[in-house]
Amino acid sequence: MTDSLALLQARLGYTFRDPAHLESALTHRSMGPTHNERLEFLGDSIVNFVVAEALFQKYGEAREGKLTRMRAALVRGQSLSELARRLQLGEALRLGSGERKSGGRRRDSILADAMEAVIGAIYLDGGMNACQTCIGAWFEADLDRVNPDQVEKDPKTALQEWLQRERHPLPSYVVMEVTGPAHQQAFRVHCVVDALAQVTEGTGMSRRDAEQVAAQRALELLQGG
Amino acid sequence: MTDSLALLQARLGYTFRDPAHLESALTHRSMGPTHNERLEFLGDSIVNFVVAEALFQKYGEAREGKLTRMRAALVRGQSLSELARRLQLGEALRLGSGERKSGGRRRDSILADAMEAVIGAIYLDGGMNACQTCIGAWFEADLDRVNPDQVEKDPKTALQEWLQRERHPLPSYVVMEVTGPAHQQAFRVHCVVDALAQVTEGTGMSRRDAEQVAAQRALELLQGG
Numbered sequence: 001m002t003d004s005l006a007l008l009q010a011r012l013g014y015t016f017r018d019p020a021h022l023e024s025a026l027t028h029r030s031m032g033p034t035h036n037e038r039l040e041f042l043g044d045s046i047v048n049f050v051v052a053e054a055l056f057q058k059y060g061e062a063r064e065g066k067l068t069r070m071r072a073a074l075v076r077g078q079s080l081s082e083l084a085r086r087l088q089l090g091e092a093l094r095l096g097s098g099e100r101k102s103g104g105r106r107r108d109s110i111l112a113d114a115m116e117a118v119i120g121a122i123y124l125d126g127g128m129n130a131c132q133t134c135i136g137a138w139f140e141a142d143l144d145r146v147n148p149d150q151v152e153k154d155p156k157t158a159l160q161e162w163l164q165r166e167r168h169p170l171p172s173y174v175v176m177e178v179t180g181p182a183h184q185q186a187f188r189v190h191c192v193v194d195a196l197a198q199v200t201e202g203t204g205m206s207r208r209d210a211e212q213v214a215a216q217r218a219l220e221l222l223q224g225g
Numbered sequence: 226m227t228d229s230l231a232l233l234q235a236r237l238g239y240t241f242r243d244p245a246h247l248e249s250a251l252t253h254r255s256m257g258p259t260h261n262e263r264l265e266f267l268g269d270s271i272v273n274f275v276v277a278e279a280l281f282q283k284y285g286e287a288r289e290g291k292l293t294r295m296r297a298a299l300v301r302g303q304s305l306s307e308l309a310r311r312l313q314l315g316e317a318l319r320l321g322s323g324e325r326k327s328g329g330r331r332r333d334s335i336l337a338d339a340m341e342a343v344i345g346a347i348y349l350d351g352g353m354n355a356c357q358t359c360i361g362a363w364f365e366a367d368l369d370r371v372n373p374d375q376v377e378k379d380p381k382t383a384l385q386e387w388l389q390r391e392r393h394p395l396p397s398y399v400v401m402e403v404t405g406p407a408h409q410q411a412f413r414v415h416c417v418v419d420a421l422a423q424v425t426e427g428t429g430m431s432r433r434d435a436e437q438v439a440a441q442r443a444l445e446l447l448q449g450g
Contacts, residue, residue: 037289038281045270045277052270053348056263064262072409123278128353152406179441181377184297186427186441202411203427205434213428216404216411 008092012118014134016125025121026089028110030096036117043120046128050135051075054143065157070146074139077112083138084111089118155216159193162222168195171218173211176201191218233317237343239359241350248319250346253335255321261342268345271353275360276300279368290382295371299364302337308363309336314343380441384418387447393420396443398436401426416443 005022009015016022025043029035051074055067062070073079084090090105093114104110123131136143153161163170177188187207190199191214200221202213230247234240241247250268254260276299280292287295298304309315315330318339329335348356361368378386388395402413412432415424416439425446427438 038287038292041289041292042277042281045274049270049274052267056267062263064266067263067266069409152409154409155405155411158406179445180380181383184294184377184379184437184441186380186438203435203438204429205437209430209434210428212409212430213411216409220404 004092008087008089011087012122012134013137014122014126014130016121018125021121021125022118023094025117026092026114027094028096028099028104028114030099030104031094032096036114039117039120039124040113041120042123043116043118046119046123046131047075047080047116047135050132051139051143053132054136054139055146058143065154069152069154073146074142077108079142080112080115081108084115087115087138089114155212155219159191159215159219159222162219163193163195166195168193171215173214175207175210189214191215193218193222196221229317233312233314236312237347237359238362239347239351239355241346243350246346246350247343250342251314251317251339252319253321253324253329253339255324255329256319257321261339264342264345264349265338266345267348268341268343271344271348271356272300272305272341272360275357276364276368278357279361279364280371283368290379294377294379298371299367302333304367305337305340306333309340312340312363314339380437380444384416384440384444384447387444388418388420391420393418396440398439400432400435414439416440418443418447421446 005019009022024034025036025039027035029037048071051071052067055062055070055074059067059070090111093105093110095104095110099110119131119135122134159171171191171193174190174192175187176190178185179188180186184205186203186205187210188201188203189207189210190201191211192199196218198221200214200217202210202215202217204210204213230244234247249259250261250264252260254262273296276296277292280287280295280299284292284295315336318330318335320329320335324335344356344360347359384396396416396418399415399417400412401415403410404413405411409430411428411430412435413426413428414432414435415426416436417424421443423446425439425442427435427440427442429435429438
């Protein structure tokens with residue numbers, strides 16, 4: 001094992017029984033047919049669970065909507081690329097020459113993906129307990145700092161609360177169209193608000209997401225004038 | 226504990242050390258302030274991880290895109306409500322009188338949410354291993370049956386492959402607008418395809434989802450004429 005991998009493991013707070021797991025996680029697809037995308041798929045679901053479970057335990061009074069918003073704030077791509085920077089993951093990445101020359105080591109998406117892959121690798125090497133220990137330590141300050149009352153509300157909730165405050169009737173959402181193959185459907189939704197002269201439209205890969213976009217547009221019309 | 230809870234546990238294949246966990250999971254929000262929505266939040270992340278891990282192990286050759294499509298097919302709301310029906314979860318639900326009278330026991334969304342909450346309850350009661358055993362057994366046939374080559378491609382992949390087959394240039398995606406609060410941004414994206422006289426538009430709560438909708442519309446124009 002190279003020195004740089006030994007130093008990275010010290011920063012991660014985890015020593016691999018089989019360093020090949022870590023090496024796979026650090027190998028970008030620009031290196032050839034064997035790369036870290038499968039580990040990224042696995043790691044993505046792990047970090048989602050570990051952060052959800054930590055928030056569930058830590059904020060025993062928070063309702064589902066707040067927990068969802070807190071998790072979204074903690075595990076979005078930007079948080080993961082910041083974590084990768086703190087852990088200096090970029091230095092250890094294995095990139096093809098094109099990516100290396102174009103600054104791939106510093107690119108947010110590559111860093112966030114590799115961070116997820118490293119989490120997948122820790123799972124294969126040491127199981128879920130090892131993941132919970134590592135992720136808990138990396139996100140310790142963030143888990144304390146994320147204030148459930150300061151996390152911004154999603155557009156549907158914000159629209160509902162705005163209309164209630166102004167004593168208007170609540171909005172209704174109508175699915176106008178569903179297209180695409182069965183497991184990849186695209187939704188087009190209208191949001192109907194009595195207080196607005198026009199309906200707003202949103203699309204998305206789930207009905208809920210399409211409604212959020214339509215609600216966001218209604219909110220802008222109501223607030224922005 | 227009532228007979229109906231004992232029978233449900235036999236169907237689940239899991240006996241709770243503390244049946245209060247199961248009772249919470251079966252309590253819909255129409256029953257009052259203490260209900261199953263927090264457990265649903267927890268269970269959602271668990272079923273996502275358990276199915277991702279099972280697919281990762283079972284389909285060692287499948288690439289990330291295929292794994293993602295297979296998981297989406299297995300854990301979407303409809304699969305969870307079908308599972309809840311097979312396990313006859315509806316009979317044991319605790320609903321407020323309004324929901325009971327309007328047929329809430331048979332409603333897909335209530336069943337899928339309760340299914341996730343039961344998974345969250347099994348985690349609190351018996352840990353991740355218990356969840357993996359249960360979910361593995363419930364989805365056993367589905368995990369075997371889901372054929373990575375038959376899962377339909379997402380619209381962006383399908384569009385790219387269609388254009389390549391027809392020897393047209395690849396599409397480009399342009400973010401036209403980003404609105405909404407920092408952690409709940411709505412994206413509006415254009416898909417530009419040389420072979421089409423018009424651009425198509427999609428919106429979504431992530432850039433990727435907005436691109437999928439725009440790609441789906443381009444594909445329909447190209448194929449449907």
